[in-house]
Amino acid sequence: xxxxxxxxxxxxTKNPSMIDLSLPVAELPPQLVAxxxxxxxxxGRFCQELLERLKGIVPAVRLSFTPFAILxxxxxxxxxxxxxxxxxxxxxxxxxxxxxxxxxxAAVAEAVFGSxxxxxPCDGLIISSYPGTxxxxxxxxxxKDSKKDLFCVIRTSNKSAPELQDLMTGSRLVHTAAADLxxxxxxxxxxxxxxxxxxxxxGGSSAESLRILRSKYPRLFLMIDDIDYSGCNAKNCAAxxxxxxxxxxxxxGPTVTAAWKQAGTDGADYLDQAAAAAERMKKNxxxxxxxx
Numbered sequence: 001x002x003x004x005x006x007x008x009x010x011x012x013t014k015n016p017s018m019i020d021l022s023l024p025v026a027e028l029p030p031q032l033v034a035x036x037x038x039x040x041x042x043x044g045r046f047c048q049e050l051l052e053r054l055k056g057i058v059p060a061v062r063l064s065f066t067p068f069a070i071l072x073x074x075x076x077x078x079x080x081x082x083x084x085x086x087x088x089x090x091x092x093x094x095x096x097x098x099x100x101x102x103x104x105x106a107a108v109a110e111a112v113f114g115s116x117x118x119x120x121p122c123d124g125l126i127i128s129s130y131p132g133t134x135x136x137x138x139x140x141x142x143x144k145d146s147k148k149d150l151f152c153v154i155r156t157s158n159k160s161a162p163e164l165q166d167l168m169t170g171s172r173l174v175h176t177a178a179a180d181l182x183x184x185x186x187x188x189x190x191x192x193x194x195x196x197x198x199x200x201x202x203g204g205s206s207a208e209s210l211r212i213l214r215s216k217y218p219r220l221f222l223m224i225d226d227i228d229y230s231g232c233n234a235k236n237c238a239a240x241x242x243x244x245x246x247x248x249x250x251x252x253g254p255t256v257t258a259a260w261k262q263a264g265t266d267g268a269d270y271l272d273q274a275a276a277a278a279e280r281m282k283k284n285x286x287x288x289x290x291x292x
Contacts, residue, residue, distance in 0.1 A: 002123040002149040003199065003221055004191040006091040007246055009059035014291050015282040016245065018060040018093065018223070020253035021047050021082070022067050027258050029267025040071040044078030046270075048085055050257065053271040055089050057278050062126070062251055064095035080119055087121050093151060093223070094122035099135050106138040113142035124149030126201060126223075129178045136185060143189045143197040149221075150185075150198050154178040157203030157226040175202075176212065183217045195221040195247055202240070204232035204250065210239040214247070222248040228255045234281075238288035245291035252281055 010016050023046075025039035032042040051061065063086070068079035086092045094112065099105045105127075112120045129136065129152035142148040155165050155175040165175040172180070179200055186196025199221035202213055213222060222240045226232060227250050240248035255262070259277035260270040 002091070002147055003195050003197050004193050005123060006060060006149075006249065007193040007195070009091050010246075010249065011291055013057070013059045014286065015058055016241065016249050016285055016289060016291055017058050017278070017281050018062050018091075018249045018251040019050075019054060019058050019256050019278065020062040020064075020251050021050065021257060022062070022064040022095070022253060023257050024067060025071065027254070027261070029260060029270045031267060038074065040068070040074035040078050043067070043071065043075070044082060047078075047082040049271060050274055051082070051085055051089070053275050054278055057275060057282070058090075060091035060093065060249060061086050062093045062095065063122075065097045066095070069097070083121050091124075092122045093124045093126055093149075094120060095126040099127055100131055102134040102138065105131075105135040109138040109142060113139065113146060113148050124151055124199070126151040126153065128153045129182055133181065136182075140185060140198070147191075147197065151201050151223050152178070152182045152198065153201040153225075154182060155201075155203045155206075155209060157205045157229040157232055161203060161205075175209070176216075179213055179217060179220070183220050186219065190219060193246065195219055199223060201225050203229075204236050205229060207236040207239045210236065214240050214242065218242070224248055224250040227252050234284040235288050237285060241289045245289045250281075250285055256281065
């Protein structure tokens with residue numbers, strides 16, 4: 001019942017936010033790399049210490065294979081360790097490797113959701129919806145039978161996203177056509193909170209898009225992505241929540257994880273700066289959205 005777990009954690013903390021721990025090693029406090037002697041170890045330590053410091057402040061975290069994988073085998077070991085640590089206190093979403101074929105979709109679904117070894121423990125997996133139906137379907141049995149969550153990206157927040165995602169296709173925009181597809185998959189996976197375990201990832205740059213998605217798909221849980229981007233803000237995010245402040249979570253990355261850089265410090269206080277930024281994020285979100 002993972003979506004239910006996420007919604008419960010949001011209600012308990014009164015904080016509808018998720019922290020994305022994805023960060024290039026070049027953005028880490030420099031003393032961590034110097035002390036650990038390798039980028040992979042420094043990144044692992046960075047994530048572990050943030051998990052401990054943000055405990056009780058935020059209900060959920062997001063990780064990705066990519067920043068760990070580019071650090072080599074040692075990076076993937078660190079990812080497994082960080083996921084295990086995160087599972088103790090947070091709802092955990094994991095961004096999958098790029099999936100471009102049904103064969104790889106089935107392999108990823110089995111490795112992450114089906115393996116008894118639990119190399120990559122997480123509550124939900126993030127994939128792109130754009131390869132189409134046959135790259136989404138391999139995950140659906142795990143949503144239905146194992147109560148896992150699938151977050152399908154339908155719209156992103158980067159400046160060039162409208163070039164493709166907001167094109168018209170018939171009477172619909174491309175990203176709303178993707179939402180139609182994802183919404184159909186969630187029919188048999190609704191949890192006690194009323195939201196399906198097949199969910200959507202939508203950029204926070206367009207309040208109108210979020211408003212339409214919330215109105216048209218009342219059972220589609222929304223992960224509001226990248227609210228660090230210019231044009232994304234807490235007021236926009238409010239459009240994604242229902243009248244009870246449910247049905248969505250807002251995801252932020254460098255504004256929290258690299259808050260020390262924005263504060264102009266040397267990085268020694270990065271944990272305190274991150275905690276303060278996470279508290280500000282909560283305050284901003286709940287200014288426009290009341291979680292009941």
